[in-house]
Amino acid sequence: DAGVTQSPTHLIKTRGQQVTLRCSxxxxxxxxxxxxxxxxxxxxxxxxxxxxxERQRGNFPDRFSGHQFPNYSSELNxxxxxxxxxxxxxxxSSPSGSSPEAFFGQGTRLTVV
Amino acid sequence: xxxxxxxxxxxxxxEGATVAFNCTYSNSASQSFFWYRQDCRKExxxxxxxxxxxxxxxxxxxQLNRASQYISLLIxxxxxxxxxxxxxxxxxRGFKTIFGAGTRLFVKA
Numbered sequence: 698d699a700g701v702t703q704s705p706t707h708l709i710k711t712r713g714q715q716v717t718l719r720c721s722x723x724x725x726x727x728x729x730x731x732x733x734x735x736x737x738x739x740x741x742x743x744x745x746x747x748x749x750x751e752r753q754r755g756n757f758p759d760r761f762s763g764h765q766f767p768n769y770s771s772e773l774n775x776x777x778x779x780x781x782x783x784x785x786x787x788x789x790s791s792p793s794g795s796s797p798e799a800f801f802g803q804g805t806r807l808t809v810v
Numbered sequence: 811x812x813x814x815x816x817x818x819x820x821x822x823x824x825e826g827a828t829v830a831f832n833c834t835y836s837n838s839a840s841q842s843f844f845w846y847r848q849d850c851r852k853e854x855x856x857x858x859x860x861x862x863x864x865x866x867x868x869x870x871x872x873q874l875n876r877a878s879q880y881i882s883l884l885i886x887x888x889x890x891x892x893x894x895x896x897x898x899x900x901x902x903r904g905f906k907t908i909f910g911a912g913t914r915l916f917v918k919a
Contacts, residue, residue, distance in 0.1 A: 730907065739814075739897055739909035740854065753906050787853055798844065799907065801853035 699724065701790050701802035709808045710778050718773040718805045722790030728752075729771040730799060731763060732787040740787055746771050747793060775807075783809045811836055814900050816910035824918055827888045831913045833898030834880045842901035843874055845883050847894045848912065854897055857883075888917045 702721045710716050722729050728747045732740035742755035746765035765771045769790075775782055785806050789799035816833045823829050835843075843860035858865065860872040860881050871884040885892055898910035 732909075737911075739911040742906050742908065745906070755906060798856055798859065801855070803853050 701726075701788055701800050703786075703788050703802035703805050705805060706803065707806045707808075709810060712778055712780060712809055714778050715774065715776045716778060716807060718775075718786050718788075718807070719770065720772070720788030720790075720802060721770045722788075723800050726790035726792050726800070727769045728791045728793050729765060729769065730789045730791070731771070731773045732789065733757070733782075734785040734787055734804070736784075743773070778809045780809050783807060812910075813837060813908045814898055814910040816898050816913050818911060818913060820914040820916055822916045822918060823888055825888055825890060827917075828884065828886045829888060829915065830882055830884045831896055831898075831915075832880055832882050833910050834878075835898075835900045835908075836879070837900070838876075838879060840879075840900045843872075843881050844899040844901075845870075845872060845881075846897040846899055846909075848897055849894050854909075857896070885915075888915075890917050890919060893917045 701723050704719045730745040731743040734740040743757050744754040745752045749765045760776045762774045785804045787804045788802045791799045814835050845857040846854040847857045848854040858867050858872050860874045862874050864873045869886045873882045893916050895912040895914050897912045900908045
């Protein structure tokens with residue numbers, strides 16, 4: 698049983714560019730959450746998707762947007778990249794209607810130069 | 811005040827020691843509580859849920875104090891492999907999950 702998979706694992710972008718990160722949830726999970734983790738910090742909630750809609754959002758600007766597809770996979774898009782967007786981006790999936798325990802992917806390490 | 815606060819440590823303990831971490835949360839309506847473990851440059855992994863009555867999983871014991879709004883994690887008989895960052899996680903009503911910044915633990919031989 699494949700767990701949560703994310704791609705790419707590493708990425709280097711230039712300031713002002715746009716990036717798309719991808720996530721496939723664990724089998725049987727239909728809810729996907731995205732987190733940003735800066736070095737030495739805990740993960741910060743960006744948003745959660747369920748039934749192809751954004752269900753809740755953390756304190757992130759509109760430059761951060763997402764999408765969920767009918768097969769429950771998800772994308773995180775970040776526009777107009779800033780140096781401060783450099784971080785580990787984690788995707789977590791969970792089954793709906795049950796305890797919100799989440800299973801994380803290995804993350805995408807984004808470096809903005 | 812941060813929504814979830816943890817002592818960042820690091821905690822440096824010898825093998826076999828008992829170590830305890832505390833975590834406080836600000837939203838009294840919070841419903842679900844967890845401890846996650848994160849190894850260096852890896853993703854967080856669920857260690858254990860925290861139940862109101864307290865719960866134990868082998869060498870790990872988690873406690874919840876709703877009146878004082880804190881949760882704790884006790885690790886007995888520490889192993890070298892317990893070295894990691896321990897993240898306190900709170901899920902208030904709704905869908906947003908809040909992570910603490912983590913407590914670093916180093917277990918030395």
